[in-house]
Amino acid sequence: MTAFRKLLVIILPLMVWSTNAFGSGGIVVIKIDGAINPAVAEFVTNEIRSANMSLEELIVIQMDTPGGLDTAMREIIKAIQSSKIPVASFVSPGGSRAASAGTFIAIASHIAAMEPGTNIGAAHPVNLMGGGAGKVMEEKVVNDASAYIRSLAEQRGRNAHWAELSVRKSVSVSAEEAKRLNIIDFVVANLDSLVLALDKREVKLGKSIVVLNTTDKNIVFKEMNRRQRLLDIISSPNIAYILMMLGLVGLYLELSNPGLILPGVIGSISLILALYAMQTLPINYAGLLLIILGVVLFIAEVNVMSYGLLSISGAISIFLGSIMLIDSDDPAMQISKMILYPTLGMTFLL
Structure with missing residues (x-):
C-alpha cells in the first residue's frame, strides 16, 4: 500500500x-x-x-x-x-x-x-x-x-x-x-x-x-x-439611468425625512453603481448637473414655502437633464424612451 x-x-x-x-x-x-x-x-x-x-x-x-x-x-x-x-x-x-x-x-x-x-x-x-x-x-x-x-x-x-x-x-x-x-x-x-x-x-x-x-x-x-455578468448588466444606459434616479430619490427621501435610514442606504448603493456604469457611457455632464439641481430644488421645497414653484422648477430641470444625459447619436448608447418616461413619471409621483 x-x-x-x-x-x-x-x-x-x-x-x-x-x-x-x-x-x-x-x-x-x-x-x-x-x-x-x-x-x-x-x-x-x-x-x-x-x-x-x-x-x-x-x-x-x-x-x-x-x-x-x-x-x-x-x-x-x-x-x-x-x-x-x-x-x-x-x-x-x-x-x-x-x-x-x-x-x-x-x-x-x-x-x-x-x-x-x-x-x-x-x-x-x-x-x-x-x-x-x-x-x-x-x-x-x-x-x-x-x-x-x-x-x-x-x-x-x-x-x-x-x-x-x-x-x-x-x-x-x-x-x-x-x-x-x-x-x-x-x-x-x-x-x-x-x-x-x-x-x-x-x-x-x-x-x-x-x-x-x-x-x-x-x-x-x-x-x-456572476460578478462579470452583474457589472455588464449595470453598464447598460437604461440600467444606469434607473440606478441613478433610484439613488437620487432615495437620498431625497432620507434628507427630507431624517431617520428613515433604508432609503438613504439604498440610494447610496444605487448611486455608486450608477457612477460605475457612467464611466463606460458618453455622459453629458450638463445633463447630469441639471438632474442633480432638480433634486436639490425638490429638497428645498420641503424647507422653503414657494407654493410649488421650486417643485415645478425641479421637475423641469430633471426632465431636461434626463433628455440631455447621454451625448451620443448611436441608439444603442442612448436611454430608451420606454425606460425614460416611466422612470420620470415614477420619480415625480414619489
Missing part, C-alpha cells in the same frame, strides 16, 4: 504536467453581445490568457456590439496581440454588427470573418467627455484613433485606407463588401463553416507561421461569471 501511494505521488504530477503541456487543442468561443465595457474586457482578456495557458488550437471572439469604452477596447486588443494562439473575430449571427470598438477588435484579430447580413464600421470615437469637450480635443482623439486603427490594419495586411475612413468618416459596409475591400478574410454562414474554412490555414503569429488544424476539434463556449 505504501509503494502504491508513492507511485501515485509520482504519476499524478506527471499527468497534470502533460495536460498543461499539450493542452486540449480545442476551439474556445468567447461571446461579446452588447457594449464593450470593463466587465467585458476582463472577461475576454481572462479567457484569452486561459486559452493560451491550456494551449488551445484557436480562439474565436463571436461578437455583436455597438462599440464601447476605448480603454476596454484597447485592453482586449493588447490581449489579442500578445496571444500565442490565433484569435479570430467573427461578427455573428446575422443582423449583428461590429461598430466602433468592435471594428478595431475585428481588424486587430489574426483572422476576421463575418456572417451574411452583418456589417462593420462606424468607428468614429464616441465623445466620452460629454458636451464640454472642445473641438481641439475632439480632433486629437480622432487623430489618435485614426493612427491606431491604421497601424492595426497594416499589421494584419488589411485595407488601412478604409480603416482610417471608418474613424474619420464613420463609413460602414456589409459583410460581402468588407470581404471585397480586404477588410475581413471570410464571409461564412455560421461558426461550423468558419471552423471548416480555417482548417490548414496559415496564420502569422509574430515572426512565426502557425498552421491551424480545426477539423474535429472540440468547441467550448465560454460565459461570464
Whole structure:
C-alpha cells in the first residue's frame, strides 16, 4: 500500500504536467453581445490568457456590439496581440454588427470573418467627455484613433485606407463588401463553416507561421461569471439611468425625512453603481448637473414655502437633464424612451 501511494505521488504530477503541456487543442468561443465595457474586457482578456495557458488550437471572439469604452477596447486588443494562439473575430449571427470598438477588435484579430447580413464600421470615437469637450480635443482623439486603427490594419495586411475612413468618416459596409475591400478574410454562414474554412490555414503569429488544424476539434463556449455578468448588466444606459434616479430619490427621501435610514442606504448603493456604469457611457455632464439641481430644488421645497414653484422648477430641470444625459447619436448608447418616461413619471409621483 505504501509503494502504491508513492507511485501515485509520482504519476499524478506527471499527468497534470502533460495536460498543461499539450493542452486540449480545442476551439474556445468567447461571446461579446452588447457594449464593450470593463466587465467585458476582463472577461475576454481572462479567457484569452486561459486559452493560451491550456494551449488551445484557436480562439474565436463571436461578437455583436455597438462599440464601447476605448480603454476596454484597447485592453482586449493588447490581449489579442500578445496571444500565442490565433484569435479570430467573427461578427455573428446575422443582423449583428461590429461598430466602433468592435471594428478595431475585428481588424486587430489574426483572422476576421463575418456572417451574411452583418456589417462593420462606424468607428468614429464616441465623445466620452460629454458636451464640454472642445473641438481641439475632439480632433486629437480622432487623430489618435485614426493612427491606431491604421497601424492595426497594416499589421494584419488589411485595407488601412478604409480603416482610417471608418474613424474619420464613420463609413460602414456589409459583410460581402468588407470581404471585397480586404477588410475581413471570410464571409461564412455560421461558426461550423468558419471552423471548416480555417482548417490548414496559415496564420502569422509574430515572426512565426502557425498552421491551424480545426477539423474535429472540440468547441467550448465560454460565459461570464456572476460578478462579470452583474457589472455588464449595470453598464447598460437604461440600467444606469434607473440606478441613478433610484439613488437620487432615495437620498431625497432620507434628507427630507431624517431617520428613515433604508432609503438613504439604498440610494447610496444605487448611486455608486450608477457612477460605475457612467464611466463606460458618453455622459453629458450638463445633463447630469441639471438632474442633480432638480433634486436639490425638490429638497428645498420641503424647507422653503414657494407654493410649488421650486417643485415645478425641479421637475423641469430633471426632465431636461434626463433628455440631455447621454451625448451620443448611436441608439444603442442612448436611454430608451420606454425606460425614460416611466422612470420620470415614477420619480415625480414619489
